Amino acid sequence: MNRGRRSGPNKAAGRRNDNNRIYAHPLPLLFTSPEPIGTSSFSSLLGSLGLGGSRLEVLNPHCEGVFDPATRSVWVTNAKDSRILWTRGFFGKGNLSRSEPSWLARQVNARKDRAAGKSMTSEEVTAKRRAERKQFKVDRARAIAQAAAEAEAAFREGRIVSLEETKANIPSAATWKPSSSAITSASVSTSGLNDEDEAPLEDVEHLQLTLPEAFFLCWALDCLTVLDPKSMEPMTLQDIWIAFQSAHLPLPLGVGSVQGQETLRPDNPFLINYVFHHHYRSLGWVVKNGIKFCVDYLLYKRGPVFHHAEFAFVLMPVYEDEEDKTSSPFSLPNVEPFTWQWLSTVNRVNSQVQKTLILAYVTIPARKRMSKEVLGSPACFEHYSIREIALRRFIPARMRD
Structure with a gap:
């Protein structure tokens, strides 16, 4: 009996240990020392930091990705590079998955007929739970209709049906158990394959990086090479700078076009x-998209596999010069004053999932004080600023203590 009780915590601890081992590195770059650091040797510690005799070595994975202007993203098609960027910092997402590129693992699990729930990916677990909830609603509706018919028949016969007897025939969420049909339907819907299909599996999924993620890996870490989609040749940093901004123009220019320098604006x-992504990434946070919770970004302390996001951010651009707002070709969200209904809705959604809503005001520098040389390079980032305002919804029933 005691052994059975300990199986749950031991299993959770084993999963935690695996995550700590797999996601041990917060960035794609690895810092190693040629000499081991002694626990009591201060000189060896200084040497590992490059202050002593030995130097700190940096291992750069040199990943590659292809720029896609249509989706405003960079595609990393190499499975090894995708694995490195995901496990070392949680960069990007699988184009066929919710977050981690797990399409191939789902197909392998389906082919091995693991419908019992062993080694299931997050997408398979979600599909299984949705199928079970759907089956519960169908069973409950059928039971309610049957109870109503029996009560009406008893009324015609002059019999009295007690409330306890009626409730006993209607399943509840605490006592209802799913049948095997829900699990089978979930596994079939997520796999898309049958047991007779024995063709070799080919990984058709790629890691999709957002443009801020890709530029952070290129410029800040120098561990990603972006290829031109037409020539498949490496793009220079200047080409990437122009192409990423041109992708947001109403009429995008060609990749690497020099004419793009004339259209560079600080409100791109x-x-x-x-600016938002680099600011919080440099502070050690994992920045992910927050559209699921009606916000722009979510901030994780270590990553999605460790804890839920604690903070939900809404990006609020603020023009330093109102004339730039009038002449801007972009339709920036949250520039105009938002309504109280919108703010209350977003705050309520995030408070229900125990996230703190934060409004991040990014001040856009005036265009008249930004020269073409400054706008033509990442040197313009020092003219931006970020201010945060945290909102907390007051819930009287919860906050009395």
């Missing part, structure tokens, strides 16, 4: 989002 959506 790429610059605003990158």
Whole structure:
């Protein structure tokens, strides 16, 4: 009996240990020392930091991705590079998955007929739960209709049916158990394959990086090479700078076009989002998309596999010069004053999932004080600023203590 009780915590502890081992590195770059650091040797510690005799070595994975202007993203098609970028910092998402590129693992699980729930991916677990909830609603509706018919028949016969007897025939969420049909339907819907299909599996999924993520890996870490989609040749940093901003123009220019320098503006959506992404990434946070919770970004302390996001951010661009707002070709969200209904809705959604809503005001510098040379390079980032305002919904029933 005691052994059975300990199986749950031991299993959770084993999963935690695996995550700590797999996601041990917060960035794609690895810092190693040629000499082991002694626990009591201060000189060896200084040496590992490059202050002593030995130097700190940096292992760069040199990943590659292809720029896609249509989706405003960079595609990493190499499975090894995708694995490195995901496990070391949780960069990007699988184009066929919710977050982690797990399409191939789902197909392998389906082919091995693991419908019992062993080694299931997050997408398979979600599909299984949805199928079970759907089956519960159908069974409950059928039971309610049957109870109503029996009560009406008893009324015609002059019999009295007690309330306890009626409730006993209607399943509840605490006592209802799913049948095997829900699990089978979930596994079939997520796999898309049958047991007779024995063709070799080919991984058709790629890791999709947002433009701020890709530029952070290129410029800040220098561990990603972006290829031109037409020539498949490596793009220079200047080409990437122009192409990423041109992708947000109403009429995008060609990749690497020099004419794009004439259309560079400080209110380009790429610059605003990158300022936010770089600011919090440099502070050690994992920045992910927050559209699921009606916000722009979610911030994780370590990553999605460890804890839920604690903070939900709404990006609020603020023009330093109102004339730039009038002449801007971009339709930036949250520039105009928002309504109280919108703010209350977003705050209520995030408070229900125990997230703190934060409004991040990104001040856009005036265009008249930004020269073409400054706008033509990442040197313009020092002219931006970010202010945060945290909102907390008052819930009287919860906050009395």
